[in-house]
Amino acid sequence: MPKKTNLSIKIFLFLILTDVLETFTQFCFKKTAIPETGIEIKAFSAVIIFAKAVVLSPFLWIGLISVLFTFIIWSTILSKIDLSVAVPLASFSYIMVPLASIIFLHEKVPPLRWLGICFILAGVVFVSISSKQKKAEA
Amino acid sequence: MKQGVLFVIFLITLTAICDTISQLFLKSTINSINLQVNNIGKIIKLIIRIMGIPRVWIGFFFSTLSLLIWLFALTKSELSFAFSIDSMHYIFIAFGSLLVLKEKIGSLRWVGIISIVVGIALVSVS
Numbered sequence: 001m002p003k004k005t006n007l008s009i010k011i012f013l014f015l016i017l018t019d020v021l022e023t024f025t026q027f028c029f030k031k032t033a034i035p036e037t038g039i040e041i042k043a044f045s046a047v048i049i050f051a052k053a054v055v056l057s058p059f060l061w062i063g064l065i066s067v068l069f070t071f072i073i074w075s076t077i078l079s080k081i082d083l084s085v086a087v088p089l090a091s092f093s094y095i096m097v098p099l100a101s102i103i104f105l106h107e108k109v110p111p112l113r114w115l116g117i118c119f120i121l122a123g124v125v126f127v128s129i130s131s132k133q134k135k136a137e138a
Numbered sequence: 139m140k141q142g143v144l145f146v147i148f149l150i151t152l153t154a155i156c157d158t159i160s161q162l163f164l165k166s167t168i169n170s171i172n173l174q175v176n177n178i179g180k181i182i183k184l185i186i187r188i189m190g191i192p193r194v195w196i197g198f199f200f201s202t203l204s205l206l207i208w209l210f211a212l213t214k215s216e217l218s219f220a221f222s223i224d225s226m227h228y229i230f231i232a233f234g235s236l237l238v239l240k241e242k243i244g245s246l247r248w249v250g251i252i253s254i255v256v257g258i259a260l261v262s263v264s
Binding site for chain 1 (some may be wrong): 181235249
């Protein structure tokens with residue numbers, strides 16, 4: 001009998017890994033896009049210049065490798081849990097960075113951001129519980 | 139300036155819609171494979187099986203489209219502003235899962251999702 005997978009620690013670790021990779025990807029893509037900020041993309045020729053600069057940037061290619069790994073891990077996650085659980089839980093990354101900077105760097109955090117962190121954390125907990133309930137009923 | 143912001147919001151909405159479509163194709167493909175993944179070998183097998191299903195390539199197309207629009211939007215906007223707008227993405231995913239994948243979303247999960255959207259907007263803006 002195949003073991004029924006619940007929301008395990010492993011899935012959470014996978015989700016965090018996806019988030020880290022995705023953040024890295026975003027960083028690479030932003031780096032790809034930055035040099036072209038000056039270009040006003042209005043004419044078609046400007047679009048071609050932009051596309052050429054994007055393709056030639058090494059950051060694009062590093063980013064794409066990161067996308068490939070993200071895809072493999074993400075597919076694994078989706079083979080185990082609902083899409084409407086996986087995507088909200090991936091929002092965990094929004095609180096990892098602020099929490100890390102609070103705990104390790106003793107940064108001061110504006111109250112509004114604290115409130116945001118609490119909202120996200122509550123949301124993640126609710127979604128996790130809703131997933132467990134469904135599994136229990138099944 | 140005002141128009142610029144509206145244009146960025148429009149672009150990011152488009153990105154979120156494209157990404158949602160690609161996620162729906164991917165998830166429905168994986169659902170149709172129905173493979174128990176519990177080791178690296180099974181993961182590779184799953185990925186190969188996914189690639190063999192034509193439907194998933196429509197998903198990849200939308201994923202690429204979403205990425206291109208997102209890249210373009212980032213040349214016009216700060217990352218933090220872009221992320222705060224992108225939080226609506228969770229709402230699209232929820233409706234997509236509900237309507238297309240027939241996932242059961244109870245009130246607790248809705249509350250959780252909305253709470254996350256509000257939270258991301260607050261974290262990004264502050």
